[in-house]
Amino acid sequence: MELTLGGRIQTLRKQRGITQEELSKAMQVSTQAVSKWECGGTPDAMLLPRLADYFNVSIDYLFGREEQAPERLSDLVFQKLKGLERSKQLELAFEICYMMENAIGKIPHHEALPDQESFMMQEGAEPLLYQVLYDDVYSCMRLNEEFHYFLYVPQPSCGFLHALPAQEEFEELLAFLNKPHCFAMLFQLSKCPQGRGFQVEGLAKKLHIEGSDAAKILQDLKKRQIVTEIQLEKENGVEPIYVLSEKPGFLPMLLFMAAYIQSGVIYGYFAMDRELPILDEEASHE
Known part of the structure; x- marks a missing residue:
């Protein structure tokens, strides 16, 4: 059974975890109006471009005309994140970072933290650090209920020594x-x-x-x-x-200086397979 315009709006809304109230606020209409669309009503024509932009689809897609799906994973991730409300967007973004850290560090599946979200929500839990130090990349992340971050730095072809100031x-x-x-x-x-x-x-x-x-x-x-x-x-x-100034350095500087100040940090995983010095003259990716 082919979906109506309202049916497609409802499907897109539910796929992205958006409530009727959230959609109504974004479109500046009443919740009742959204409900009517999803029960067979038709939005005002002036709202169609805004609806398409909000869900990151084309107007043709809203009307059921075939649309080519994005081929790149990055496009799919972008569309997924863009369609979420802010708190869920930030949660998913960090979850993706966590999966990246596990993949980059070649962490065996059975050794990865099984439920990163549950761990981070444990009140009073000690911070858990992940760190990856290979010849081609450095990355680290901190898991904690209130204070967590992720850093990903591919090795420059000239090496860190030449990429950084003297x-x-x-x-x-x-x-x-x-x-x-x-x-x-x-x-x-x-x-x-x-x-x-x-x-x-x-x-x-x-x-x-x-x-x-x-x-x-x-x-x-x-x-x-x-x-x-x-x-x-x-x-x-x-x-x-x-x-x-608008330079982004002050807060990151404090974040990583804190690693030398704070104690009680536990390593969840430390993947180190680096043979080059950290400040090497030139990287080799062979």
Whole structure:
């Protein structure tokens, strides 16, 4: 039996785990309207493009005309994720990361964590780390109820040593961040809501330092593009405020520094088959 337009909408909705209420909000119609579609009614023609975009299908597909299915796995994953509501989307994305980690690490099926979701929901459970260190890839993930992440880094053809800045640049940056009040200032800036920043006086007060010292640190951070200066127009003129730059480095830096600070971490699996040094001159993929 061929599905009607409403039947196809209902099928797409259920496949993606979306409620009638969620669909009605996305389409800006009543829940009753969605129910009528699925019982044989027809949506307004103006809604068809929005429905097609929402479910990531063509209008032809909604009307039952044959549509070629995506051939690439990445397209299928994209369509699946796009059709889910936000919390389920994030859950599935991390579940895919977990499967990737097991596959990349060549973890035997019987040794893989049988129920990653149940483990992560165990209140008070110790963090569980997975790590893969091969000549062609480095990856790691942390499983925990509230705090979990996944990192995947294919080995560059030139090797990590040449892909990364020189050792001296790392030493210089660490020495700079170790200057009095510098790292504390970054912490304060990171606590500021997005779109808002601190004035020099505000940061000086937070850190209990002189305004001139705060201004000097901010200018040094600005030169390194760690902090951005924004000119705020006020009645008595223009006043600068400071925000963290859009570079993605600060939070990842804290995440991986935490691995050297926190104890009690348990390895779920550590797959190491690497023969090259971590900072090798050149990678070999033969």
